[in-house]
Amino acid sequence: xxxxxxxxxxxxxxxxxxxxxxxxxxxxxxxxxxxxxxxxxxxxxxxxxxxxxxxxxxxxxxxxxxxxxxxxxxxxxxxxxxxxxxxxxxxxxxxxxxxxxxxxxxxxxxxxxxxxxxxxxxxxxxxxxxxxxxxxxxxxxxxxxxxxxxxxxxxxxxxxxxxxxxxxxxxxxxxxxxxxxxxxxxxxxxxxxxxxxxxxxxxxxxxxxxxxxxxxxxxxxxxxxxxxxxxxxxxxxxxxxxxxxxxxxxxxxxxxxxxxxxxxxxxxxxxxxxxxxxxxxxxxxxxxxxxxxxxxxxxxxxxxxxxxxxxxxxxxxxxxxxxxxxxxxxxxxxxxxxxxxxxxxxxxxxxxxxxxxxxxxxxxxxxxxxxxxxxxxxx
Numbered sequence: 076x077x078x079x080x081x082x083x084x085x086x087x088x089x090x091x092x093x094x095x096x097x098x099x100x101x102x103x104x105x106x107x108x109x110x111x112x113x114x115x116x117x118x119x120x121x122x123x124x125x126x127x128x129x130x131x132x133x134x135x136x137x138x139x140x141x142x143x144x145x146x147x148x149x150x151x152x153x154x155x156x157x158x159x160x161x162x163x164x165x166x167x168x169x170x171x172x173x174x175x176x177x178x179x180x181x182x183x184x185x186x187x188x189x190x191x192x193x194x195x196x197x198x199x200x201x202x203x204x205x206x207x208x209x210x211x212x213x214x215x216x217x218x219x220x221x222x223x224x225x226x227x228x229x230x231x232x233x234x235x236x237x238x239x240x241x242x243x244x245x246x247x248x249x250x251x252x253x254x255x256x257x258x259x260x261x262x263x264x265x266x267x268x269x270x271x272x273x274x275x276x277x278x279x280x281x282x283x284x285x286x287x288x289x290x291x292x293x294x295x296x297x298x299x300x301x302x303x304x305x306x307x308x309x310x311x312x313x314x315x316x317x318x319x320x321x322x323x324x325x326x327x328x329x330x331x332x333x334x335x336x337x338x339x340x341x342x343x344x345x346x347x348x349x350x351x352x353x354x355x356x357x358x359x360x361x362x363x364x365x366x367x368x369x370x371x372x373x374x375x376x377x378x379x380x381x382x383x384x385x386x387x388x389x390x391x392x393x394x395x396x397x398x399x400x401x402x403x404x405x406x407x408x409x410x411x412x413x414x415x416x417x418x419x420x421x422x423x424x425x426x427x428x429x430x431x432x433x434x435x436x437x438x439x440x441x442x443x444x445x446x447x448x449x450x451x452x453x454x
Contacts, residue, residue, distance in 0.1 A: 078251035079195060080204070085244035086147065086188040087208040088215040089154065092237060093123040093181045096219035100227035100234035107231045108167050118171055123178035124403040130182020131403075134396040137183065143191070144254035150183030151245040158238025177238070185399040190391025193383035194257065201383050202333075205376040206325020213319040213372070217312055257391050272394040274444035275382035276401045281437040282374040283405025284412060285344050288430040289314070289367055291410050293351075293360075299423045302357060310361055314368035321372025328373070329380065340374030341438035343367070345431055352427035363427075375402075 097104075098120055105116045137146060157176035164170040192204045219237045226233035290311070297307040321328075329336060347366030350359050379398065386394040413433075417425035 076195070078247070079253075082244070082247040082251040083188060083191045083195075084207055084211045085247050086151075086184050087211040089151075089241055089244055090181055090185050090188055091212045091216040092158075092219040092240075093127060093177055096216070096237055097223050097227075097234050099220060099224035100231055103227045103231035103234070111167050115167060115171075119174055121407065122171060122174045123181065124407050126175050126178025127182040127185060127403045128400045128407075130179045131186055131396040131399040134182070134186050134399075135392045138257045138392050142254045142256050143187070144248060144252045147184055147187055147248045147252060148245060150180045150187075151241045151248060153177075153180035154184065155238055155241040155245070158241065159236055161235040161238075162232045164232070182399070185402075186391055186395040189379050189383065189398070190257075190395035191252075193386060193390040193395075194388050198384045202329035202376070202380045203326025205380040205383065206322045206329075208322075208379070209325065209372065209376040210319045210322025212375075213315050213322060217315045217319070221312075257389075272382060272385065272397060274440075275378050275385070275394060276397045277440060277444070278378045278437070279375070279398050279401040280405045281433065281440060282340060282344075282371070282378065283402050284409045285348075285430050285433045285437060286367070286371050286374075287406050287409035288348070288413050288426050288433075289364070291413075292426040293364070296351075296423050296427075297360060300355070300357075300360070302360070306357070310364050313361075314364045314371075317365050317368030318372030321369055322376055325373070325376045329377075336373065336377050337441055338438070340370045340377065341434050341441050343370035343373065344437065345434035348427045348431040348434060352424045352431060 101116055101119065104119060105111070105113070108116065141149065153176060157173045157180055161170055161173045164173060189205065189208055192201060192208065196204055219240070222237050223234040226236060293311060294304075294307050297310070298304070343366050347363045347370055350363035350366060354363065379395075382394045382398055383390045413426055413429045416429045420428060
């Protein structure tokens with residue numbers, strides 16, 4: 076089973092790279108496509124999540140057409156072709172088309188990265204494995220972002236070569252992943268499914284909406300306080316490393332603090348954004364960032380664990396596509412929700428105030444929907 080675990084976790088390593096991995100290269104891309112508007116350039120990052128959402132909602136019918144290994148391999152090969160294929164693109168329309176195809180590929184593999192853990196492993200192992208999955212996701216983001224930044228310094232299109240990492244995952248899938256059919260006879264996602272799993276789906280939407288206030292605002296607020304760009308980058312990478320550490324220890328946390336873990340993410344988000352909003356200086360920024368990293372590192376695997384246990388072996392084709400869609404929807408809508416409210420409040424710290432308020436909403440949602448929720452069995 077170790078090889079199977081590596082194959083599934085390798086998919087988790089790739090999914091976060093869809094948009095954010097090439098963000099450091101956007102300046103170089105803009106210089107190359109100098110006649111394009113900033114909005115068009117930003118689509119390179121924001122377009123894949125839209126197609127991820129659409130594809131995850133069609134995931135169940137895809138499972139009827141293809142067995143597990145075939146679906147994963149198709150998604151991974153499309154991931155490599157569309158992601159690394161942008162290296163050869165010298166037309167912005169072609170580049171954006173490839174980014175859309177990349178989103179489709181991630182939509183095909185994202186539900187598998189968590190759903191297969193619930194399909195192949197018993198509930199008592201899922202907390203540890205969901206933590207490892209989240210940790211691999213965080214580490215993939217750190218490594219890919221750093222590599223893309225280095226490669227972009229050579230030439231703008233070199234950054235897209237980071238997507239060749241999908242070839243390693245494809246090899247692991249071919250060798251270790253069984254070729255089984257996951258979907259039940261009914262290939263359509265019903266409204267009743269959303270109603271059944273709405274606490275987890277809503278929680279993931281709130282986690283991503285709240286968390287993405289940080290990456291979309293931190294560099295700007297840090298610059299306003301006179302923090303050097305290199306220090307800002309190190310602090311943001313440090314947040315990802317903190318979240319990685321929480322993911323690696325998540326199994327232990329669920330074993331010993333499982334009743335408290337339901338409130339960890341909302342309370343930590345509230346504390347972290349309060350520190351960023353009301354504590355001046357670099358010290359407050361560092362501590363606030365660490366606390367937000369703890370929140371993100373705890374929240375994502377907790378929601379995935381609870382959802383997978385409730386969904387059972389069918390989680391890959393029922394709740395996990397919804398969770399994946401909620402994750403990317405939260406990333407997309409976060410600035411659309413937070414920015415107008417923050418602008419009306421005024422001040423560079425206003426986005427963090429809004430995030431703290433949303434954390435209170437998240438805490439209330441957790442208390443109302445998780446109060447009587449069945450807990451995973453102890454390992």
